[in-house]
Amino acid sequence: xxxxxxxxxxxxxxxxxSILAIVDNxxxxxxxxxxxxxxxxxxxxxxxxxxAKLLSPIDGKLLIFDSQLKPERGKLGYxxxxxxxxxHETVYFNVLEGAxxxxxxxxxxxxxxxxxxxxxxxxxxxxMNLSDKIDEPIKYLSGGQQRRVAIAxxxxxxxxLILADEFLSELDDKTANNVWNIMSEYVRSNDITLVIVExxxxxxxxxxxxxxLVRNQDSxxxxxxxxxx
Amino acid sequence: xNLDREKFLKRKKYPIFLAFIILTTFYVFSDLVDGDWNSLExxxxxxxxxxxxxxxxxxxxxxxxxxxxxxxxxxxILCSPAYIGIVETLKIAFVSTGLGFIISLPLASFAxxxxxxxxxxxxxxxxxxxxxxxxxxxxxxFFVILIGLGPVSGVMAMTFYTIGYLGKLQxxxxxxxxxxxLDAARAMGLSNSEIIMRVVIPESANNLISQLLFMFEYNVxxxxxxxxxGAGGIGYYISTYLKFLQYxxxxxxxxVLFFVVVLIDILSIKARSxxxxxxxxxxxxxxxxxxxxx
Numbered sequence: 001x002x003x004x005x006x007x008x009x010x011x012x013x014x015x016x017x018s019i020l021a022i023v024d025n026x027x028x029x030x031x032x033x034x035x036x037x038x039x040x041x042x043x044x045x046x047x048x049x050x051x052a053k054l055l056s057p058i059d060g061k062l063l064i065f066d067s068q069l070k071p072e073r074g075k076l077g078y079x080x081x082x083x084x085x086x087x088h089e090t091v092y093f094n095v096l097e098g099a100x101x102x103x104x105x106x107x108x109x110x111x112x113x114x115x116x117x118x119x120x121x122x123x124x125x126x127x128m129n130l131s132d133k134i135d136e137p138i139k140y141l142s143g144g145q146q147r148r149v150a151i152a153x154x155x156x157x158x159x160x161l162i163l164a165d166e167f168l169s170e171l172d173d174k175t176a177n178n179v180w181n182i183m184s185e186y187v188r189s190n191d192i193t194l195v196i197v198e199x200x201x202x203x204x205x206x207x208x209x210x211x212x213l214v215r216n217q218d219s220x221x222x223x224x225x226x227x228x229x
Numbered sequence: 230x231n232l233d234r235e236k237f238l239k240r241k242k243y244p245i246f247l248a249f250i251i252l253t254t255f256y257v258f259s260d261l262v263d264g265d266w267n268s269l270e271x272x273x274x275x276x277x278x279x280x281x282x283x284x285x286x287x288x289x290x291x292x293x294x295x296x297x298x299x300x301x302x303x304x305x306i307l308c309s310p311a312y313i314g315i316v317e318t319l320k321i322a323f324v325s326t327g328l329g330f331i332i333s334l335p336l337a338s339f340a341x342x343x344x345x346x347x348x349x350x351x352x353x354x355x356x357x358x359x360x361x362x363x364x365x366x367x368x369x370x371f372f373v374i375l376i377g378l379g380p381v382s383g384v385m386a387m388t389f390y391t392i393g394y395l396g397k398l399q400x401x402x403x404x405x406x407x408x409x410x411l412d413a414a415r416a417m418g419l420s421n422s423e424i425i426m427r428v429v430i431p432e433s434a435n436n437l438i439s440q441l442l443f444m445f446e447y448n449v450x451x452x453x454x455x456x457x458x459g460a461g462g463i464g465y466y467i468s469t470y471l472k473f474l475q476y477x478x479x480x481x482x483x484x485v486l487f488f489v490v491v492l493i494d495i496l497s498i499k500a501r502s503x504x505x506x507x508x509x510x511x512x513x514x515x516x517x518x519x520x521x522x523x
Contacts, residue, residue, distance in 0.1 A: 049412070052412070052416040053416065054412055054415060054416060070418065071418065072418065073417070073418035073419075074417060074418060075418070076416055076417070076418070077416070077417065078412060078413050078416030078417070079413065080408075080409035080412050080413055081409070082407065082409045083409065083413075084407075084409035084410040084411075084412060084413030084414070085410065085413075086410055086428065086431045086432055088431075088434075088435070089431050093431070097414065097417075097419075097427050097428070098417065100419070100423065100427065101417055101418060101419070105420060105422065105423065108419075108423050108426075108427070109422055109423060109426050153413075157417055159417075163416070
């Protein structure tokens with residue numbers, strides 16, 4: 001099985017003088033669902049932002065799709081804690097943001113989108129059961145519907161690796177479980193790798209593997225340990 | 230107990246700060262006056278003499294057609310200095326705001342530190358602040374020398390100032406947008422130009438439009454000033470009447486300008502209320518608009 005994320009002796013943080021976390025060894029394979037838990041401020045988001053190539057590691061090896069470079073356009077989908085949607089724009093507009101990864105810069109900027117891009121947007125919206133909300137601004141949608149839009153956006157971009165940062169945290173249990181089911185069903189049926197930072201331990205253990213960032217007793221930084229399920 | 234005391238002291242800081250501001254202001258003011266308070270003593274009398282002898286009543290001849298060239302329009306008012314001047318001022322303000330907006334938006338994007346690294350953003354900030362340093366009046370003098378008298382100089386002057394001023398408002402707005410949509414777009418692999426078109430502009434559109442309307446309003450007010458140095462608009466007529474000591478006509482033009490600015494203010498509040506989110510701006514009554522007239 002080919003590894004999508006490959007980590008060796010990774011040191012993360014915001015400066016070399018203050019290392020937040022160290023990950024000795026981690027391989028996440030294609031199609032795997034991995035969850036990360038840990039207390040607030042321990043470095044979960046920083047780790048995910050490193051995986052998303054939004055931050056550079058302080059030291060160590062971090063390969064995404066077997067490369068140290070940024071993954072090719074559209075291959076990596078990142079869902080931040082607050083989802084990163086344009087809240088006063090419509091569902092269509094937000095999902096289209098993902099789909100433009102499949103067309104040229106000129107087309108995406110000028111708005112003359114290709115037929116296949118439009119189809120991708122419509123298919124993703126349909127799959128997420130949002131067809132009746134297509135022209136609705138995000139701010140008028142419920143928390144669960146907003147998460148479905150975020151998933152539809154990564155679907156439209158055709159992401160092979162999805163990094164989701166506590167994106168179920170503000171939902172009630174029933175809705176959160178529902179969104180989790182939708183997400184896991186989608187990634188499993190499409191052989192997509194999902195790394196999700198999760199607050200709820202019960203839900204986190206539903207993943208194939210669960211890791212916890214724990215504070216190292218002797219030092220300030222935290223380390224990533226696999227949790228027995 | 231200690232916590233309450235700390236809270237109390239914290240609250241106490243505001244009156245102290247206010248008192249400090251008031252005292253410092255008066256101290257610096259008295260330093261400027263340099264003991265010569267007598268000069269202020271007769272100011273009210275002087276004002277009333279000037280007002281009743283020169284300014285009041287306004288001379289409404291400014292609303293009548295000029296004697297030359299002969300008026301060939303339906304109504305006399307359409308050939309009056311007040312109408313011609315105010316329409317030209319509005320045109321100058323409109324064109325310079327539009328041009329300024331088109332040019333300032335890309336410059337402001339380059340100047341935003343959440344989009345471009347400091348080595349790119351800081352030179353663009355310098356450029357914008359250098360354009361803002363000179364007030365539109367100085368730009369107008371510069372362009373009147375360069376291009377000559379007339380509205381084109383006015384447009385150029387106000388465009389330059391608009392770029393500097395609007396650019397600053399824009400890059401501050403862009404820097405204030407949420408990090409999350411930018412992160413999501415960057416992780417996706419979108420280029421900066423796509424991020425600007427797909428995330429930055431939609432995310433800050435309400436503020437950008439609101440600033441654009443504010444800038445138009447601002448340019449109408451300043452359009453009257455730059456005319457004084459020969460850059461067209463109602464200011465040209467104001468300066469001419471001032472030269473011939475026809476203060477009653479100046480007063481009439483200022484009243485016309487006042488009502489036009491109030492009208493634009495009302496329209497702009499109405500227009501902005503469509504774009505500003507989560508603010509329940511109601512259509513203002515005429516009186517309320519006058520009260521918030523700047």
